[in-house]
Amino acid sequence: MSSEAKCSKAQCDKFVAVNELAKRRGFFWSSFEIYGGSGGFVTYGPLGTRLKQNIEAKLRELVVKKIGIYEMESSVIAPAKVFEASGHVAHFKEPMVECQNCHTRFRADHLLEDKGISSAEAEKMSLDDIKVELERHEVICPDCKGKFSEPTRYLTMFETTIGPYSGSVGYGRPEAAQNIFVEFNRLYNVARERLPFGCINIGKALRNEISPRQGLIRLREFTIADLEFFFDPEEPACERLAEVENEVLPILLCDTRLKECEDVTNFTVREALDKGIIKNEWQAYFMAQAKRLLTELGVPASRQRFLEKLTWEKAHYSTQSFDQEVMVDRWGWVEVSGHAYRTDYDLTCHMKASGVDMTVYKEFPNPVETEELAVKPLMAKLGPVYKGEAAKAAAALAKVPAQQVADDMEKDGSILVEGYQIFKEQVEIGKQKTTVRGKRFVPHVVEPSFGCDRLFYVALEYAYGLKDDRVVLSFPRSIAPIQVGVYPLMGKDGMDTKAKEVQKLLACEGFMTEFDETGSIGRRYARADEAGIQLGITIDYDTLSDGTVTIRDRDSWQQVRAAIAELPKLLHLYFEGKINFESLGELIKVK
């Protein structure tokens, strides 16, 4: 490779540049390096940890504070039953065969589907069934016509045992969503039994990827933020829609995708709903909020889009799904969040598997009065006839529809059920009024799900820029890992002591600060820019006499002069986004 190519690689490929910077400055690096490393695991260093926390804080601020979603936190390991019920055990164990000649691996069920076996059938098959079917259809390698190995299953969930008994299988969660569903009853109770409500669960998830790639984009252990929003399917209206109805969502529609075209269609939230592009208002609401979140993380709207998932791309639980994607330099569009309409799939699964009722009760606005034909066995008459069998006879009778009993009695004067002959005079048939005051149902769910490591990566990539051949990480000020750098112009004449005082003052005010006294002031500014430190405060000779400092802006390199006494107030306003840099003090000329 020529030196020209290497040079252009470093400059043009942001992924390489960002990863190099991240490693060098301590944003993140791949874990376990001293033992040779292990793919798919990453360590966030001091700056990265700050940045990641700030991004997650931003998500919390939006979702928990502004929208009013609950938050929960729960374990990464779950008993096998949880993921058996959710369908993950079935869906994560993919039957695979490997060509013995060219060693290409194929999904065995997909090969069988090509032979006309339905995916539902293929999914249910045991490995032996699959082997038999593969042989019966004489399936050979589509690439080289080679023979296949025995089918094996590859489980993409991490499996473990809980406690000392090997029979107690546990899985590392591949998503945090199931924790919300299994705790639904308690959460609903905490929500004072009212719909709609949502709950977010932010934490680590594990997927034993066959081959993790692309740095932070695909990890084996990663941070997921799953938000499950529960609502009554008969009242799907989003009361907060007005907040976002004019937000434009660039959507790459299924129809467009099928034409192998990548053009997005812009819809306002309102239009997307009116035209039926998005089938649920809450889903549209969260998509709009997701777009705003990414914008606040520094990704311009023009570099975001929503991809409508094709039927066969959707997860097993979803009826309608969109991926929110962000354009990244190296790989093009990368998913940062998924928006799925999970209906009542998960709660229903857990109800069936656990036997626990997870329905909610809804009172009708007006009680519904119904009048139905009812058959009431007269036990006073049945008793003497059937003695100990009387109750069984009555139970048998209860299984027959009232209308049929009435018809038979009318025609024959009696009815024969399960060997009991019951006569007309032994029952009372009449209209019975019942009042239904409400009903029970399983709530529906829309799920926005964010990959926090991907949010982190895109925030880092979009912050990355060059100014005068120097790297500057221009984070939005709300996520800058370090807010203020404090520098003595020189480490002598009391400037260093004064600078430490200022740093302490700001740290006590709650700002994330860093003190740097080595190297020339220019070098320290350059270092700070590379770490994305939002503001630099420099203590010089004037500070010692008049108590003012220069404040330097990372992105414009402009400087203003302000009094130390004013700093806490000014900086709070600045970092809350209430004033801009120019309002921090008097602008001064820089050489």
Add this chain to the structure above:
RNA sequence: GCGGUUGUAGUCUAGCUCGGUAGGACUCCAGCUUCCCAAGCUGGCUACCCGGGUUCAAAUCCCGGCAACCGCACCA
């Protein structure tokens, strides 16, 4: 897991063909100096991915691992 490419200080890299003291640049640290945008000088720390083999001698050659990148497959 397969194929291709690759693996040398914190980072980028030279050296590998043809085995013989591992070199540079930047960063970092210390000192001097300078002081508002990576100045200068001096000094310093830090590396051949791991394990075998061949050899008097291996960064270099061979074998096996591991990891990264690209492609395939996978990505619920």
